[in-house]
Amino acid sequence: MTGSASELARRLGDHAEAVCREYLSNGHRSGNHWIVGDVRNTRGRSMHVRLTANAKGPAGRWVDEASAEFGDLLDVIRESCGLVDFRDVADEARRFLAMPRPQPRTSGAQRQPAAARGSPDAARRLFAISQPIAGTLGERYLAGRGILLPTHERVLRFHPGCYYRDLLTGETQTLPALIAAVTDPDGRITGLQRTWLDPAGNGKAQLADPRRSLGHLLGNAIWLGLDPGAPVPVTAAGEGFETMASLRTVMPALTVAAATSANHLAGLTFPPGCRRLYIAADADAAGRHGIERLSQRAGDAGILALALRPQLGDFNDDLRHLGPTHLAAWLSDQLAPEDAGLFLPPDEQLGPAGG
CATH class of the missing domain: 3.40.1360.10 (Dna Topoisomerase Vi A Subunit; Chain: A, domain 2)
Incomplete structure (x- = not known):
């Protein structure tokens, strides 16, 4: 992993719960993990994102028990937004890190899921080019x-x-x-x-x-x-x-x-x-x-x-x-x-x- 990618992943890990609330909005916090269906923000329980660093590793690392996929929060941004080029992933990560940290919302709050912005549109964009x-x-x-x-x-x-x-x-x-x-x-x-x-x-x-x-x-x-x-x-x-x-x-x-x-x-x-x-x-x-x-x-x-x-x-x-x-x-x-x-x-x- 390049130094810039490592640094972005580390900084995202410092705000792991905020990242999850933004890009994995169909999930929820359970203890020290964020639980969601998969890295593409599907509803479910098979993917676990570590929210705080511990002996097993840094915050932001995740594993999907159903598919055996794993990765970091850069992967979350890439897949949930449907991005293709790493430059776009890095730009989106830097955009997020420059924003004020969002406050935790109550379960009744409504927001537009991040995946709705990205995946199908990104697929159409890649197909078109x-x-x-x-x-x-x-x-x-x-x-x-x-x-x-x-x-x-x-x-x-x-x-x-x-x-x-x-x-x-x-x-x-x-x-x-x-x-x-x-x-x-x-x-x-x-x-x-x-x-x-x-x-x-x-x-x-x-x-x-x-x-x-x-x-x-x-x-x-x-x-x-x-x-x-x-x-x-x-x-x-x-x-x-x-x-x-x-x-x-x-x-x-x-x-x-x-x-x-x-x-x-x-x-x-x-x-x-x-x-x-x-x-x-x-x-x-x-x-x-x-x-x-x-x-x-x-x-x-x-x-x-x-x-x-x-x-x-x-x-x-x-x-x-x-x-x-x-x-x-x-x-x-x-x-x-x-x-x-x-x-x-x-x-x-x-x-x-x-x-």
């Missing part, structure tokens, strides 16, 4: 994963120098990144997912967490092939972007949604007119929970939910190692007959190959 994906390292990265999407896919962009901060060491750098917009079913951008890439073209960047999301994610998704406002009678949903982009590669007429996590998959908002929902299976426990919860919600809404299962680890593994023709054939027995006829190439409607 990113460039179309055609001809970029982002397009080459996807092609290297076997993913070929229409050039007019509106939710994908590329940023040649996207800010990244290591939550463990505090070190910062800029790297090229694939930018995928998270939208609601009406096409409004509510967040985004950044996938940092190796500048030499060797896949993802060598980072502890090369993929991060920001903004309002719950209920929303990275929608591929969505025509905002139009009925979507048949769709497919899953956790990972590359999983769902792989399905769309072999079924380009199918609208798909990548919810970015199992919890967000469980809470996905159904598109208008949805009658049948295919859910891309995930083998881990969290993935199974997301699938079961989404299936239950779909049933309650009168939507038929059907599972799609990969032959290998996931559908991108199938696409890369078995090829698009084999993947399409593998899917043909899992789709309703009318959907196989609508979404699969004619030669792939005969049943799975090599199954």
